[in-house]
Amino acid sequence: MEALAVLKIECASELEEALTYYLQESYALAGLESRRRSDFEIASQRHDSTFVDLTKIENLPEDLELTAYLPVDVDQAQVCAQLQAKIRELAGYGLATGKVRVYFEAQALTNWETTWQENYPVINFSRHLAFVPVWQTYQPAYPDQAVIKLNSGLGFGTGEHLTTQLALLAMERYLTRPVKLADVGTGSGILAIAAAKMGQTDILATDISSQAIESARENATLNQLTTIRFQQGNLLEGVSEKFDLICANILAEILQEFSENLASYLTENGVAILSGIETRAYPALDEKLQKLGFKVKLHLNEERWHCLVVGR
Amino acid sequence: MEALAVLKIECASELEEALTYYLQESYALAGLESRRRSDFEIASQRHDSTFVDLTKIENLPEDLELTAYLPVDVDQAQVCAQLQAKIRELAGYGLATGKVRVYFEAQALTNWETTWQENYPVINFSRHLAFVPVWQTYQPAYPDQAVIKLNSGLGFGTGEHLTTQLALLAMERYLTRPVKLADVGTGSGILAIAAAKMGQTDILATDISSQAIESARENATLNQLTTIRFQQGNLLEGVSEKFDLICANILAEILQEFSENLASYLTENGVAILSGIETRAYPALDEKLQKLGFKVKLHLNEERWHCLVVGR
Missing domain, CATH: 3.40.50.150 (Vaccinia Virus protein VP39)
Incomplete structure (x- = not known):
């Protein structure tokens, strides 16, 4: 399998939907992940018994952090410039942009199959339906649960x-x-x-x-x-x-x-x-x-x- | 099958939950129906294409109408007195009672099996589950839909x-x-x-x-x-x-x-x-x-x- 370029965007969470859409429409994404500080905060409040110290989470995003996986031969400078322009455009619509950082990680991702497998687990979300990444083996608890196989790179x-x-x-x-x-x-x-x-x-x-x-x-x-x-x-x-x-x-x-x-x-x-x-x-x-x-x-x-x- | 006495309670809809509970706990109910003016009003708004003229619905309740089915030999005067007392008690808690009428219909219901069959249709409410009154025949659209049989008199x-x-x-x-x-x-x-x-x-x-x-x-x-x-x-x-x-x-x-x-x-x-x-x-x-x-x-x-x- 080929390697992937890893693009990071840090900004205010107000931009998440617009940027997600823009990324999906504009580039041949192999995948997209979103991490929000508020999700970790909610998680930390949820488990009273296992208090989560936010200062100890690795790379806790200041607000929103999007990670996009692109073909390794993408023109990184051009992508960064396009995204900065897009974010300026969104600011023009009155959206808060927060502290903006757009950059590619120095190292391309070569072990991306493993990364996907960690990021796309089996989603056993309903008594009668489950989503299962195609590389996973999954034994439903009930024989009449419909299992929907999905390939990676869902974006x-x-x-x-x-x-x-x-x-x-x-x-x-x-x-x-x-x-x-x-x-x-x-x-x-x-x-x-x-x-x-x-x-x-x-x-x-x-x-x-x-x-x-x-x-x-x-x-x-x-x-x-x-x-x-x-x-x-x-x-x-x-x-x-x-x-x-x-x-x-x-x-x-x-x-x-x-x-x-x-x-x-x-x-x-x-x-x-x-x-x-x-x-x-x-x-x-x-x-x-x-x-x-x-x-x-x-x-x-x-x-x-x-x-x-x-x-x- | 025996006949049933038909009790009607007309009052403000604020009393519905409390009275429903009281009726279920206090009497050997064979069944209970609730009709609210607001449900008909919602229904009339919902179907723009088939305008419902509220003035033409038979026995449209002023606000709430509960119909309870009791054993035919129940002491009707006592039930009415108990309910009037209960409604006064609820008024004491600050609930609006509206225009209250509590009475038994002059005629007992003798064709109640038919009435039940009309009031308890098949409830085909989810892809994988349906409730079916025991007297109904029901052919699910999908062979893997679980059919739950229920007897009448659910209350x-x-x-x-x-x-x-x-x-x-x-x-x-x-x-x-x-x-x-x-x-x-x-x-x-x-x-x-x-x-x-x-x-x-x-x-x-x-x-x-x-x-x-x-x-x-x-x-x-x-x-x-x-x-x-x-x-x-x-x-x-x-x-x-x-x-x-x-x-x-x-x-x-x-x-x-x-x-x-x-x-x-x-x-x-x-x-x-x-x-x-x-x-x-x-x-x-x-x-x-x-x-x-x-x-x-x-x-x-x-x-x-x-x-x-x-x-x-």
């Missing part, structure tokens, strides 16, 4: 994993019968693949990124699923079908845009599962959905992430 | 059903491996039975009411489940075990009381699923749980009902 951080899990919980609530289903911003294809594993046969999955579509197709093949229709495109633009269930696990800012046309893609009793909403972004989206005539049917919240099921 | 209203469903969604998230599990206030046994259906083998289910324990045992037998330990008692009083997962789908007021000793019944990483929390009762319980050192790990909200998964 997902821990936070995004949680939004995926909430979206899947909501799907379990709503997929009690076969429906016409769309997965918008499918990324590595997780939601579409899980839906197919749960017996859905009419699935359209879209993503603006051709790399994502390619990765999603690979993951579908890995799970012996051949019926999902993967299609490159922005949200559901140009799609003339209507859906009983639309899942969109994407940035809240994009959900804001998507919600404007959402009704036109839903069947009369159709519902949409909207995930990837950070606490900070939730009130504005909730207000917008209400103005558009949507009712929140189910609201899931875990840590700083929210998932809404909305219908009319 | 549950529609609202309580929703709290049960939220608790079950939370259970699906947390029951990824065998655990020591307690179901506190098991009622008809639904949560304990669902847990057993999902493969749990170490389950203690308690209820203060011996009628509930009897009904729960019958439902377990109906589902060929023999390992659940049913035990009459108040919450977990007198139980010396500790549990990895405690489910309590009971009134928020009782959850307040229960939360005080909750920690002593949980293993170190144990969590509790607390359901049955109305929006009005949520802030006080949330505050109390925080004061007791609990963290909310997952928060589910549907209509006016909340379910919290808490741990330390």
Whole structure:
């Protein structure tokens, strides 16, 4: 396997969503990790019995630290300049940038397979579903738990994993019968693949990124699923079908845009599962959905992430 | 089958939880239904395309209407007097009572089997679980959906059903491996039975009411489940075990009381699923749980009902 260049970005956590999106869209990421000081602080409060001394955690980020893994031959100076420009642009939108550092580590990562294996453990997140990296062996506690195999290089951080899990919980609530289903911003294809594993046969999955579509197709093949229709495109633009269930696990800012046309893609009793909403972004989206005539049917919240099921 | 006396209580919806509890504890209820004006109003807003004219709904309650089904030979005058006294007591606690009417319908219900069948349809509420009244035939859309058979006379209203469903969604998230599990206030046994259906083998289910324990045992037998330990008692009083997962789908007021000793019944990483929390009762319980050192790990909200998964 080839080596990977390791890019570090330190800045205010307000930039996390925008930078995550920018990195995923702009570069051929092999992976992305996010560490936030607040997560460690929450963890330290959570375990009263095992007091965590924050001053003793190795490389505790000042606020947010993103680590992106890029092809080793990437033009490092250009990437750093582009990111600095992007951060200045975000500051222009009124976002706090904090103390900004953008740099590549001097040493490329050569043992990245091991690193992935540490960063992407089995995610045994629900009685009936688990995600298992393809290199892992996993014995479910129950024979009827569906195991979804995933390849590495998902480009997902821990936070995004949680939004995926909430979206899947909501799907379990709503997929009690076969429906016409769309997965918008499918990324590595997780939601579409899980839906197919749960017996859905009419699935359209879209993503603006051709790399994502390619990765999603690979993951579908890995799970012996051949019926999902993967299609490159922005949200559901140009799609003339209507859906009983639309899942969109994407940035809240994009959900804001998507919600404007959402009704036109839903069947009369159709519902949409909207995930990837950070606490900070939730009130504005909730207000917008209400103005558009949507009712929140189910609201899931875990840590700083929210998932809404909305219908009319 | 015998006939049933039909008791109607009209009052302010603030009394719903307290009266529901009082009725279930005090009388040999064959069943209980709850209708609230606000539910119809929400429904009328929800379906823009099929505008619901509230003035045309038959017997639209002014605020809350409870219908309780009692043995036909009950002392009707005594029941009415007891309920009027209970409502005066609740007014003394500062609860709004609204315009109160308590009366029995002149005609006893003789076709109650049909009525039950209308009021207790199949509840196909999750991809992997459905509740099916024992007299219904039900063909799941997917062969791996677990079907839980239930006998009539559950003494549950529609609202309580929703709290049960939220608790079950939370259970699906947390029951990824065998655990020591307690179901506190098991009622008809639904949560304990669902847990057993999902493969749990170490389950203690308690209820203060011996009628509930009897009904729960019958439902377990109906589902060929023999390992659940049913035990009459108040919450977990007198139980010396500790549990990895405690489910309590009971009134928020009782959850307040229960939360005080909750920690002593949980293993170190144990969590509790607390359901049955109305929006009005949520802030006080949330505050109390925080004061007791609990963290909310997952928060589910549907209509006016909340379910919290808490741990330390």
